Amino acid sequence: MFHQSKSHRVGAINIVGQNVGFASRMPPKFTDEDWDFNNKIKFRTIDDHQKLAERIVAESKRVVDETKDTTENWQREVEHHMKERTSEIRFLVGELNKQKKTALQEDEALSVYSQRILNALDFLKHKSLEVCNKCFIFREGRIGVDLVDDEVDRQLRQELKVTKGCLALLEKTLKESNEQLRKLRATMYLLDEDLGHKDKSLLIDEANLTLKQTQQKVRNQRDLAIPNCVYSLAEWEHKTYQNVQDNAKELNSATQLRAYVDILLKQVVEDMQNQTDRTNEAFDMRINEMRHVKKMLEQKHSDVVNHISDVNRNLVQLETELADREESLHLCLVRLSNRSQRPGLELTCDAVQNALNSEMRVLKENISRLKKKVAENKASLRYLLHVQIMQEEEINIKANSLKIDDVDCMTIRRILSYRPF
Structure with a gap:
Protein backbone atom coordinates (compact mmCIF):
# COMPACT_ATOMS: atom_id res chain seq x y z
CA MET A 1 0.00 0.00 0.00
CA PHE A 2 2.85 2.25 0.78
CA HIS A 3 4.38 1.67 -2.73
CA GLN A 4 1.07 2.17 -4.42
CA SER A 5 0.55 5.54 -2.77
CA LYS A 6 3.98 6.57 -3.78
CA SER A 7 3.35 5.69 -7.40
CA HIS A 8 0.16 7.73 -7.38
CA ARG A 9 2.04 10.69 -6.13
CA VAL A 10 4.72 10.32 -8.80
CA GLY A 11 2.19 9.97 -11.55
CA ALA A 12 0.38 13.07 -10.33
CA ILE A 13 3.56 15.12 -10.33
CA ASN A 14 4.45 13.99 -13.77
CA ILE A 15 1.03 14.71 -15.06
CA VAL A 16 0.94 18.14 -13.50
CA GLY A 17 4.35 18.88 -14.90
CA GLN A 18 3.19 18.21 -18.38
CA ASN A 19 0.63 20.55 -19.85
CA VAL A 20 -1.34 17.94 -21.76
CA GLY A 21 -5.11 18.15 -21.50
CA PHE A 22 -6.13 14.57 -22.42
CA ALA A 23 -3.43 12.96 -20.33
CA SER A 24 -4.45 15.00 -17.32
CA ARG A 25 -7.82 13.23 -17.28
CA MET A 26 -6.36 9.63 -17.46
CA PRO A 27 -6.15 7.42 -14.28
CA PRO A 28 -2.72 6.81 -12.78
CA LYS A 29 -0.77 3.86 -13.97
CA PHE A 30 0.84 1.11 -11.74
CA THR A 31 4.12 -0.52 -12.32
CA ASP A 32 4.69 -4.22 -12.86
CA GLU A 33 6.13 -4.43 -9.43
CA ASP A 34 2.98 -2.94 -8.03
CA TRP A 35 0.92 -5.42 -9.95
CA ASP A 36 3.01 -8.37 -8.82
CA PHE A 37 3.06 -7.12 -5.26
CA ASN A 38 -0.69 -6.63 -5.26
CA ASN A 39 -1.25 -10.14 -6.56
CA LYS A 40 1.04 -11.61 -3.96
CA ILE A 41 -0.75 -9.68 -1.25
CA LYS A 42 -4.13 -10.91 -2.48
CA PHE A 43 -2.96 -14.50 -2.66
CA ARG A 44 -1.43 -14.31 0.81
CA THR A 45 -4.59 -12.78 2.20
CA ILE A 46 -6.66 -15.46 0.56
CA ASP A 47 -4.37 -18.18 1.90
CA ASP A 48 -4.40 -16.65 5.37
CA HIS A 49 -8.20 -16.49 5.45
CA GLN A 50 -8.49 -20.00 4.10
CA LYS A 51 -6.14 -21.29 6.77
CA LEU A 52 -7.99 -19.28 9.41
CA ALA A 53 -11.27 -20.66 8.17
CA GLU A 54 -9.83 -24.18 8.23
CA ARG A 55 -8.61 -23.63 11.80
CA ILE A 56 -11.95 -22.20 12.82
CA VAL A 57 -13.82 -25.10 11.19
CA ALA A 58 -11.50 -27.62 12.85
CA GLU A 59 -11.77 -25.82 16.18
CA SER A 60 -15.53 -25.60 15.79
CA LYS A 61 -15.72 -29.32 15.11
CA ARG A 62 -13.57 -29.96 18.16
CA VAL A 63 -15.73 -27.61 20.24
CA VAL A 64 -18.88 -29.24 18.87
CA ASP A 65 -17.54 -32.68 19.73
CA GLU A 66 -16.41 -31.50 23.16
CA THR A 67 -19.70 -29.76 23.94
CA LYS A 68 -21.63 -32.76 22.66
CA ASP A 69 -19.57 -35.12 24.79
CA THR A 70 -19.78 -32.79 27.77
CA THR A 71 -23.52 -32.35 27.34
CA GLU A 72 -24.07 -36.07 26.94
CA ASN A 73 -21.82 -36.77 29.92
CA TRP A 74 -23.64 -34.23 32.08
CA GLN A 75 -26.99 -35.47 30.87
CA ARG A 76 -25.97 -39.02 31.80
CA GLU A 77 -24.64 -37.73 35.12
CA VAL A 78 -27.85 -35.79 35.78
CA GLU A 79 -30.02 -38.75 34.77
CA HIS A 80 -27.91 -41.02 36.99
CA HIS A 81 -28.38 -38.68 39.94
CA MET A 82 -32.06 -38.32 39.11
CA LYS A 83 -32.46 -42.11 39.08
CA GLU A 84 -30.63 -42.33 42.39
CA ARG A 85 -32.78 -39.52 43.73
CA GLN A 213 -34.29 -32.41 23.94
CA THR A 214 -35.78 -33.47 20.63
CA GLN A 215 -39.31 -33.45 21.99
CA GLN A 216 -41.55 -30.73 20.67
CA LYS A 217 -42.95 -29.80 24.10
CA VAL A 218 -39.42 -29.21 25.37
CA ARG A 219 -38.59 -26.98 22.39
CA ASN A 220 -41.81 -25.01 22.70
CA GLN A 221 -41.59 -24.40 26.44
CA ARG A 222 -40.83 -20.79 27.25
CA ASP A 223 -40.62 -18.52 30.31
CA LEU A 224 -38.52 -21.03 32.22
CA ALA A 225 -37.98 -20.19 35.90
CA ILE A 226 -34.86 -21.43 37.66
CA PRO A 227 -35.41 -20.78 41.39
CA ASN A 228 -32.68 -21.09 43.93
CA CYS A 229 -32.75 -24.04 46.32
CA VAL A 230 -34.15 -23.02 49.70
CA ASN A 288 -80.04 -64.00 106.47
CA GLU A 289 -79.63 -62.49 109.93
CA MET A 290 -82.78 -60.43 109.42
CA ARG A 291 -84.71 -63.48 108.24
CA HIS A 292 -83.52 -65.45 111.24
CA VAL A 293 -84.55 -62.68 113.65
CA LYS A 294 -87.89 -62.27 111.88
CA LYS A 295 -88.48 -66.01 112.05
CA MET A 296 -87.62 -66.06 115.75
CA LEU A 297 -89.93 -63.09 116.35
CA GLU A 298 -92.73 -64.84 114.46
CA GLN A 299 -92.20 -67.98 116.54
CA LYS A 300 -92.21 -65.93 119.71
CA HIS A 301 -95.28 -64.13 118.47
CA SER A 302 -96.99 -67.47 117.94
CA ASP A 303 -96.00 -68.52 121.48
CA VAL A 304 -97.31 -65.25 122.89
CA VAL A 305 -100.60 -65.72 121.03
CA ASN A 306 -100.86 -69.21 122.49
CA HIS A 307 -100.08 -67.88 125.94
CA ILE A 308 -102.71 -65.18 125.52
CA SER A 309 -105.22 -67.88 124.62
CA ASP A 310 -104.16 -69.91 127.65
CA VAL A 311 -104.39 -66.89 129.93
CA ASN A 312 -107.82 -66.02 128.52
CA ARG A 313 -109.04 -69.56 129.09
CA ASN A 314 -107.54 -69.61 132.56
CA LEU A 315 -109.10 -66.23 133.32
CA VAL A 316 -112.51 -67.52 132.27
CA GLN A 317 -112.08 -70.53 134.52
CA LEU A 318 -110.95 -68.34 137.43
CA GLU A 319 -113.83 -65.95 136.99
CA THR A 320 -116.27 -68.89 136.79
CA GLU A 321 -114.75 -70.42 139.87
CA LEU A 322 -114.80 -67.06 141.62
CA ALA A 323 -118.47 -66.66 140.81
CA ASP A 324 -119.20 -70.15 142.17
CA ARG A 325 -117.28 -69.44 145.36
CA GLU A 326 -119.06 -66.17 145.82
CA GLU A 327 -122.38 -67.99 145.43
CA SER A 328 -121.17 -70.60 147.92
CA LEU A 329 -120.24 -67.81 150.34
CA HIS A 330 -123.63 -66.26 149.82
CA LEU A 331 -125.27 -69.61 150.56
CA CYS A 332 -123.21 -69.92 153.72
CA LEU A 333 -124.14 -66.42 154.81
CA VAL A 334 -127.82 -67.11 154.12
CA ARG A 335 -127.63 -70.26 156.25
CA LEU A 336 -125.93 -68.38 159.07
CA SER A 337 -128.52 -65.66 158.80
CA ASN A 338 -131.31 -68.20 158.94
CA ARG A 339 -129.80 -69.95 161.97
CA SER A 340 -129.69 -66.63 163.78
CA GLN A 341 -133.47 -66.85 163.82
CA ARG A 342 -133.46 -69.86 166.17
CA PRO A 343 -135.46 -69.24 169.37
CA GLY A 344 -134.24 -69.26 172.98
CA LEU A 345 -131.82 -71.90 174.02
CA GLU A 346 -131.61 -73.19 170.43
CA LEU A 347 -129.37 -70.24 169.52
CA THR A 348 -126.27 -72.21 170.47
CA CYS A 349 -122.85 -72.72 168.83
CA ASP A 350 -123.33 -76.24 167.84
CA ALA A 351 -121.39 -78.26 165.31
CA VAL A 352 -123.44 -76.85 162.43
CA GLN A 353 -122.71 -73.32 163.55
CA ASN A 354 -119.02 -74.04 163.84
CA ALA A 355 -118.96 -75.73 160.44
CA LEU A 356 -120.75 -72.80 158.81
CA ASN A 357 -118.31 -70.34 160.38
CA SER A 358 -115.36 -72.44 159.19
CA GLU A 359 -116.89 -72.71 155.71
CA MET A 360 -117.40 -68.97 155.59
CA ARG A 361 -113.79 -68.34 156.60
CA VAL A 362 -112.44 -70.80 154.03
CA LEU A 363 -114.68 -69.43 151.32
CA LYS A 364 -113.52 -65.87 152.00
CA GLU A 365 -109.89 -66.97 151.83
CA ASN A 366 -110.50 -68.87 148.60
CA ILE A 367 -112.37 -65.94 147.06
CA SER A 368 -109.49 -63.64 148.02
CA ARG A 369 -107.00 -66.02 146.43
CA LEU A 370 -109.12 -66.35 143.32
CA LYS A 371 -109.45 -62.56 143.00
CA LYS A 372 -105.69 -62.25 143.35
CA LYS A 373 -105.14 -64.81 140.59
CA VAL A 374 -107.72 -63.10 138.42
CA ALA A 375 -105.86 -59.83 138.88
CA GLU A 376 -102.53 -61.54 138.13
CA ASN A 377 -103.94 -63.17 135.00
CA LYS A 378 -105.38 -59.88 133.79
CA ALA A 379 -102.05 -58.15 134.39
CA SER A 380 -100.26 -60.97 132.56
CA LEU A 381 -102.77 -60.70 129.73
CA ARG A 382 -102.20 -56.97 129.41
CA TYR A 383 -98.42 -57.56 129.32
CA LEU A 384 -98.78 -60.33 126.77
CA LEU A 385 -100.96 -58.13 124.59
CA HIS A 386 -98.39 -55.36 124.86
CA VAL A 387 -95.67 -57.85 123.97
CA GLN A 388 -97.76 -59.05 121.05
CA ILE A 389 -98.10 -55.52 119.69
CA MET A 390 -94.39 -54.92 120.20
CA GLN A 391 -93.57 -58.17 118.40
CA GLU A 392 -95.86 -57.31 115.52
CA GLU A 393 -94.18 -53.92 115.22
CA GLU A 394 -90.76 -55.58 115.27
CA ILE A 395 -91.88 -58.12 112.69
CA ASN A 396 -93.13 -55.27 110.48
CA ILE A 397 -89.83 -53.43 110.98
CA LYS A 398 -87.88 -56.56 110.03
CA ALA A 399 -90.16 -57.19 107.06
CA ASN A 400 -89.56 -53.61 105.92
CA SER A 401 -85.80 -54.01 106.33
CA LEU A 402 -85.91 -57.32 104.46
CA LYS A 403 -87.85 -55.73 101.62
CA ILE A 404 -85.33 -52.89 101.41
CA ASP A 405 -82.24 -55.12 101.44
CA ASP A 406 -83.52 -58.22 99.66
CA VAL A 407 -85.96 -56.76 97.16
CA ASP A 408 -85.06 -53.12 96.58
CA CYS A 409 -81.27 -53.22 96.94
CA MET A 410 -80.33 -56.71 95.78
CA THR A 411 -82.64 -56.54 92.76
CA ILE A 412 -80.84 -53.51 91.33
CA ARG A 413 -77.44 -54.84 92.41
CA ARG A 414 -77.80 -57.87 90.13
CA ILE A 415 -76.80 -55.69 87.16
CA LEU A 416 -73.38 -55.06 88.76
CA SER A 417 -71.57 -57.83 86.91
CA TYR A 418 -68.15 -56.58 85.82
CA ARG A 419 -66.34 -57.90 82.78
CA PRO A 420 -63.37 -56.61 80.74
CA PHE A 421 -64.62 -53.50 78.97
Missing part, protein backbone atom coordinates in the same frame (compact mmCIF):
# COMPACT_ATOMS: atom_id res chain seq x y z
CA THR A 86 -36.02 -41.12 42.55
CA SER A 87 -34.92 -44.45 44.04
CA GLU A 88 -34.14 -42.74 47.34
CA ILE A 89 -37.46 -40.91 47.30
CA ARG A 90 -39.31 -44.14 46.42
CA PHE A 91 -37.61 -45.86 49.35
CA LEU A 92 -38.52 -43.02 51.68
CA VAL A 93 -42.07 -42.92 50.31
CA GLY A 94 -42.32 -46.64 51.02
CA GLU A 95 -41.03 -46.13 54.58
CA LEU A 96 -43.36 -43.22 55.12
CA ASN A 97 -46.30 -45.26 53.81
CA LYS A 98 -45.36 -48.08 56.21
CA GLN A 99 -45.20 -45.58 59.04
CA LYS A 100 -48.52 -44.09 57.98
CA LYS A 101 -50.18 -47.53 57.74
CA THR A 102 -48.85 -48.47 61.17
CA ALA A 103 -49.97 -45.09 62.53
CA LEU A 104 -53.46 -45.58 61.07
CA GLN A 105 -53.69 -49.01 62.66
CA GLU A 106 -52.47 -47.62 65.98
CA ASP A 107 -54.91 -44.73 65.71
CA GLU A 108 -57.77 -47.18 65.17
CA ALA A 109 -56.59 -49.40 68.03
CA LEU A 110 -56.17 -46.44 70.39
CA SER A 111 -59.62 -45.17 69.42
CA VAL A 112 -61.04 -48.58 70.37
CA TYR A 113 -59.23 -48.36 73.72
CA SER A 114 -60.61 -44.86 74.27
CA GLN A 115 -64.09 -46.24 73.60
CA ARG A 116 -63.43 -49.01 76.13
CA ILE A 117 -62.53 -46.36 78.71
CA LEU A 118 -65.71 -44.47 77.84
CA ASN A 119 -67.74 -47.68 78.24
CA ALA A 120 -66.16 -48.28 81.64
CA LEU A 121 -66.85 -44.67 82.68
CA ASP A 122 -70.44 -44.92 81.49
CA PHE A 123 -70.99 -48.17 83.39
CA LEU A 124 -69.44 -46.84 86.60
CA LYS A 125 -71.36 -43.55 86.43
CA HIS A 126 -74.77 -44.81 85.36
CA LYS A 127 -74.71 -48.25 86.95
CA SER A 128 -72.27 -48.62 89.84
CA LEU A 129 -72.53 -45.10 91.26
CA GLU A 130 -76.30 -44.85 90.83
CA VAL A 131 -76.89 -48.31 92.31
CA CYS A 132 -74.70 -47.49 95.31
CA ASN A 133 -76.48 -44.17 95.91
CA LYS A 134 -79.90 -45.79 95.50
CA CYS A 135 -78.95 -48.42 98.07
CA PHE A 136 -78.07 -45.62 100.48
CA ILE A 137 -81.42 -43.95 99.81
CA PHE A 138 -83.37 -47.20 100.14
CA ARG A 139 -81.67 -48.09 103.42
CA GLU A 140 -82.59 -44.70 104.84
CA GLY A 141 -86.15 -46.05 104.75
CA ARG A 142 -85.40 -48.54 107.52
CA ILE A 143 -87.42 -48.03 110.72
CA GLY A 144 -86.54 -47.91 114.38
CA VAL A 145 -83.55 -49.81 115.64
CA ASP A 146 -83.01 -51.32 112.19
CA LEU A 147 -81.78 -47.91 111.07
CA VAL A 148 -78.31 -48.94 112.20
CA ASP A 149 -74.84 -48.27 110.80
CA ASP A 150 -74.15 -51.91 110.07
CA GLU A 151 -71.59 -53.76 107.97
CA VAL A 152 -73.69 -53.21 104.85
CA ASP A 153 -73.47 -49.43 105.28
CA ARG A 154 -69.73 -49.66 105.81
CA GLN A 155 -69.26 -51.78 102.68
CA LEU A 156 -71.49 -49.45 100.67
CA ARG A 157 -69.34 -46.50 101.73
CA GLN A 158 -66.24 -48.43 100.73
CA GLU A 159 -67.87 -49.32 97.40
CA LEU A 160 -68.65 -45.66 96.80
CA LYS A 161 -65.04 -44.74 97.59
CA VAL A 162 -63.66 -47.42 95.24
CA THR A 163 -66.05 -46.36 92.47
CA LYS A 164 -65.05 -42.70 92.72
CA GLY A 165 -61.37 -43.68 92.76
CA CYS A 166 -61.79 -45.80 89.63
CA LEU A 167 -63.73 -42.99 87.94
CA ALA A 168 -60.92 -40.52 88.67
CA LEU A 169 -58.29 -42.90 87.25
CA LEU A 170 -60.36 -43.62 84.14
CA GLU A 171 -61.05 -39.93 83.48
CA LYS A 172 -57.34 -39.14 83.80
CA THR A 173 -56.46 -42.01 81.47
CA LEU A 174 -59.11 -40.89 78.97
CA LYS A 175 -57.51 -37.42 78.85
CA GLU A 176 -54.10 -39.04 78.29
CA SER A 177 -55.58 -41.24 75.54
CA ASN A 178 -57.18 -38.25 73.79
CA GLU A 179 -53.91 -36.31 74.03
CA GLN A 180 -51.99 -39.27 72.62
CA LEU A 181 -54.50 -39.53 69.76
CA ARG A 182 -53.98 -35.82 69.07
CA LYS A 183 -50.18 -36.21 68.99
CA LEU A 184 -50.41 -39.31 66.81
CA ARG A 185 -52.71 -37.57 64.34
CA ALA A 186 -50.40 -34.55 64.30
CA THR A 187 -47.49 -36.78 63.25
CA MET A 188 -49.76 -38.46 60.70
CA TYR A 189 -50.60 -35.04 59.28
CA LEU A 190 -46.88 -34.28 58.93
CA LEU A 191 -46.36 -37.69 57.30
CA ASP A 192 -49.20 -36.99 54.85
CA GLU A 193 -47.75 -33.59 54.06
CA ASP A 194 -44.26 -35.05 53.56
CA LEU A 195 -45.68 -37.87 51.42
CA GLY A 196 -47.57 -35.38 49.29
CA HIS A 197 -44.42 -33.33 48.72
CA LYS A 198 -42.32 -36.40 47.94
CA ASP A 199 -44.95 -37.83 45.60
CA LYS A 200 -45.01 -34.56 43.70
CA SER A 201 -41.20 -34.37 43.66
CA LEU A 202 -41.06 -38.00 42.46
CA LEU A 203 -43.52 -37.27 39.65
CA ILE A 204 -41.45 -34.24 38.61
CA ASP A 205 -38.17 -36.17 38.55
CA GLU A 206 -39.74 -39.17 36.80
CA ALA A 207 -41.23 -36.80 34.22
CA ASN A 208 -37.80 -35.16 33.81
CA LEU A 209 -36.25 -38.57 33.16
CA THR A 210 -38.61 -39.07 30.21
CA LEU A 211 -37.87 -35.67 28.67
CA LYS A 212 -35.65 -35.52 25.57
CA TYR A 231 -33.12 -26.03 51.78
CA SER A 232 -29.96 -28.06 51.90
CA LEU A 233 -29.85 -31.83 51.48
CA ALA A 234 -28.94 -32.16 55.16
CA GLU A 235 -32.03 -30.16 56.13
CA TRP A 236 -34.17 -32.30 53.82
CA GLU A 237 -32.84 -35.52 55.31
CA HIS A 238 -33.17 -34.18 58.86
CA LYS A 239 -36.79 -33.13 58.32
CA THR A 240 -37.77 -36.44 56.71
CA TYR A 241 -36.12 -38.65 59.30
CA GLN A 242 -37.36 -36.38 62.06
CA ASN A 243 -40.93 -37.02 60.89
CA VAL A 244 -40.26 -40.76 60.89
CA GLN A 245 -38.67 -40.61 64.35
CA ASP A 246 -41.50 -38.48 65.76
CA ASN A 247 -44.08 -40.89 64.37
CA ALA A 248 -42.17 -43.89 65.75
CA LYS A 249 -41.95 -42.16 69.13
CA GLU A 250 -45.71 -41.51 69.22
CA LEU A 251 -46.39 -45.08 68.05
CA ASN A 252 -44.29 -46.38 70.93
CA SER A 253 -46.08 -44.07 73.37
CA ALA A 254 -49.47 -45.20 72.04
CA THR A 255 -48.49 -48.87 72.39
CA GLN A 256 -47.36 -48.31 75.97
CA LEU A 257 -50.57 -46.39 76.72
CA ARG A 258 -52.70 -49.23 75.36
CA ALA A 259 -50.81 -51.71 77.53
CA TYR A 260 -51.42 -49.45 80.53
CA VAL A 261 -55.12 -49.16 79.64
CA ASP A 262 -55.36 -52.97 79.51
CA ILE A 263 -53.82 -53.24 82.96
CA LEU A 264 -55.94 -50.38 84.32
CA LEU A 265 -59.25 -51.77 83.01
CA LYS A 266 -58.37 -55.21 84.34
CA GLN A 267 -57.53 -53.72 87.74
CA VAL A 268 -60.72 -51.62 87.75
CA VAL A 269 -62.82 -54.70 86.97
CA GLU A 270 -61.08 -56.70 89.70
CA ASP A 271 -61.37 -53.94 92.31
CA MET A 272 -65.01 -53.19 91.53
CA GLN A 273 -65.98 -56.87 91.35
CA ASN A 274 -64.20 -57.66 94.62
CA GLN A 275 -65.81 -54.73 96.41
CA THR A 276 -69.22 -55.53 94.91
CA ASP A 277 -68.86 -59.13 96.07
CA ARG A 278 -67.95 -57.97 99.57
CA THR A 279 -70.94 -55.62 99.65
CA ASN A 280 -73.27 -58.33 98.33
CA GLU A 281 -71.87 -60.74 100.90
CA ALA A 282 -72.60 -58.18 103.62
CA PHE A 283 -76.13 -57.82 102.22
CA ASP A 284 -76.59 -61.60 102.18
CA MET A 285 -75.37 -61.95 105.75
CA ARG A 286 -77.61 -59.10 106.87
CA ILE A 287 -80.59 -60.54 104.99
